[in-house]
Amino acid sequence: MAPLAGIAAHHLAPGGAERFVSTDQRRLPLLERLDRTGVLSLAAEWDPLVAASSSGSPFLTWAWVGSWLDTMGRNADLEVVTARDPASGRLLGVAPFVVKTKRRAGLSYRALRLIGNGAAGPDHLDMPIVADRAVEIGTLLWETLDRDRRWDVIDLDGVAPDGPLARAALRRSTDPGDVVGIACPYLPLAGGWEAVQAGMSRGHRQNIRRYGRKLDTEATGVVERMVTSVGEIGETMSALAAMHQEVRARKGDRGAFSDPALVEFHNAVARRMLVAGRLRLWRLDVAGRAIAVINCFRYGDTVAFYTTGFDAAWSRYGPGRRIMATAIRGAIDEGATEFDFLRGHEEYKQAWGTRLRHDIRLRRPAGDKGRMLWLLRRVAAPLRRRGGRPST
Template sequence: MIHEDELKQGPRIGPRLDVGAVGTLSAMAGMREEWDALLDASNAGPFNAWEWLYPWCRRIAPERRPLVLTARDAAGTLMGLLPLGLETRLVMGVPVRRLGFLGESHVGSDYLDVVARRGAERAVAASFARILASLRESWDVLDLTDLREDSTTVDVLRSVFSEHDVRLSERYVCPYDVLESRGSFDAFLKRTGRRDNYLRRRKWLERQEGYRIERTESPDALAGPMTDFFRLHSARWAVDGGSQGIKGTGVESFHRDATQLLAERERLRLYTMKVGGRAVASVYGIVHGDAFIYFQSGYDPEWSHRSVGLVLVGETFKDALESGLTEYDFLRGTESYKSDWVTKQRRTVSVRVHGGSKAGRWYTRAEELARKGRNAAKQVLPGTWVEKVRRLRRRRAAVH
């Protein structure tokens, strides 16, 4: 077991950084103001925000112990943090002590990483890596998932731990694009694959009675739009066996909390398209720095032939440009509609580091055997049956 006092009394790492830890949810709750200031002074991604990770701990993984490493300079200023959680997994009767990112599961958190002030990324990541190395007998495996492939943290872990102990694996492709500063929406449309269809569909919708698009940002106005979003998201995925992105009441409760907190920070943009007073499409977006983050969406299947989802996505691009944002990020997934709007891609990776015991390697081996078994089953089953199994699993997950 890793104790908070071990980290607080650990050696000074580097000339100016001291490593400590926050090990309870109540202590983490009190970090919001300082955490927000650090995130604003960093290049870290949107899902490293306190407003995302604190409700994740409460709603998604209340049994997991937070272990948020902190790095401070000689004046006590917070220079960086590493939001981890500690859990014990029983793998074929063997207990495995696992450290992983807070926010790593259930809610689609891309670009998780060390949060560090600009210019101090390497020094902060190195301080955390070295303290974890000094305490490696207290954990069996360190799993850092969904970092950007160019993350400094990846290089630092490879330099601090032996090559034999570090495993790197690819995760997701994240389509995005850079928006021209002060560029017009018409100019943007001309270089997309959706221009003609978007303009035609929007023109038809604009002729319908009660057509409008609402943008909700106020924390006091979220209840109705979020209810519409959940309904439309569920309806869109119902024919495919249920959503992989938002499934279960716990995840919905998380998003209720997170959107409220993000709105308090003026980071949320929730778009709702209405026709005749009824919501027919919704986009859940996050503003992070100069970027618009397209997180999730939904639409009424009865309106799919009118391309309401397409039109609403186009309107989010228009709004981003008019707001002066310079990046639009679709996050994970290579769905064809994304490549019609954007032209660039970035990738995420995961890093696994084995600790000082045999349990971590046993855990990795068990995972590899399970993966081989799943792949063998896919080869035996016809493609249609594989999809049926996937849909059944999604339905069961949605129920629970």
């Protein structure tokens, strides 16, 4: 029987809080589409749901989601549906999406995206659903969203490939669209720092030692420390933003702190992650001033590296390499079994002896306008590659 076969023929109105229930004897979840107030009211239930799911990630926690809603998503057009146990009221799952209006080739269209996604670039995203009902409820939530569809394109970036969202969204292999793998390197820590060193390239291992000794010898007041108080977050995040943007600008990149909205968001996340016990914000100080900062988050047995920056004036001492080593050793010392480098298979990550796994980005048209846009995209792709008009 199809997952929705026993549900009353009633659509959940966008932006409302309407409900429908099972009309047969199965204990189908109670579904509810939430407005912004309803979504914010989930704060106390959100993290317990994530903990009960098989999709753990710092980017699924309320520290991330709530910060995004309060900053970059302040005016977002939310598309959120919850599933609850009809008897106990327990939250069983959430479909946490947003509809974003965009333009392509002069045409306006609406894209379905995940809450907290976009410029912030989170990874390992999913629909948080209790693990023992993930397939059933994931399919139910996805089909509910699809039936009341008000978007033209699905654009889901940084999705965990084996979670309920990927399974539900990819269940029809004949749908048009594309799925692209996103490389996410990680470093096992079970063998301790000695094992990590053994997995590095020889040159990388020697540089960590050489430049570490050089800094300790030639500078005074060299201290590696983790930020543990809310009062230090503002100054440390400001230093991180300035150093990160300077390095990125030299490479021609936009950077993670490129506009005030992103800065506000990252500061909000840091504060919430600290309160939740997940923030791993490390500083490398010389005479009381940060010359390198690395921002990481802990979830379960994993510490995830999110962003970093260093003072280019100190580059001859390898501060970026050193602060990364500090964060990895810190993760080992607190019993973490994995250091997650997140998306991007850059050379500096490979130097640590990382292994590789992949998230996915799923893009797919929905409805007539979406299919037209998808066709335009397919036609335009050869143009972009050749830099001109297609031959006739």
